[in-house]
Amino acid sequence: MPFQRFVETGRIAVVSDGPYKGKLVSIVDVIDQTRVLVDGPTTSVPRGQIRLNQLHLTKFRIKFPYAASSRVVRKSWVAANLDEKWKQSVWAKKVAAKEKRAALTDLDRFKLRRARTTRNKIRTATYLCLKKAASRDGTLYGKKKMAKGGDKPKTAKKAKKEVVKKVAKK
Structure with a gap:
């Protein structure tokens, strides 16, 4: 079945437009093809009509009788x-991560960029070191072959520790 989120009594939705943008509401009744009666008992959204194109339906649904009062909706919401x-x-x-990112200051964005750069350097160096160790082992392309070169191959753990030490010194 292609659709699993239907406009129905008890369906929880997120308001996408208007003064209550981002708040959760419950559909109490379907008025017509384009409008529904909603109520947000714990999100401070008063009971009222809203257009369906202003709602994003969620996977959540609560059970309450047809055209129930706000008190009944609140009770089933809390339950x-x-x-x-x-x-x-x-x-x-x-949504929370997006809000947090939007609230960053210039200094916070700078710190984040520096942290990402450091993380990526460690990641790249570790990858190259592991690739080199796998090449020495002969396991780079899946099959175990004779090791190249005369020196003893490093294990992946040892190679990773060495890389982290090198990057930490810089």
Whole structure:
């Protein structure tokens, strides 16, 4: 089945536009083809109508009777522990990361760039060292062959430790 998120009573959605952008709401009733009645009991979104093109449907759904009051919606929202489930979701984590990135100062962005550069140098040096060790072992292309050269091949762990020491000294 291609679609799994339907516009239905109890479906949780994220408001994508308007004054309540980014808040969670529950669909209480379908008004017509383009509008629904929503309620956000714990997200301070009052009961009201909203266009479907202003909503992003989530995978979460709560059970309550048709056209239930705000009190009933709140009770089932809390019983389903929806706020915690939302915080655990990948979608919410991405939104939080985006907000955090937008709040960075110039100094924070500079520190982040320096940290990434250092991490990438360590990663590249480790990769090259492991590749060299695999080439010496003859395991670079899958099959074990005779080792090249006369020196004793290093294990991957030893090679990695040496690379990290070299980069740390710089």
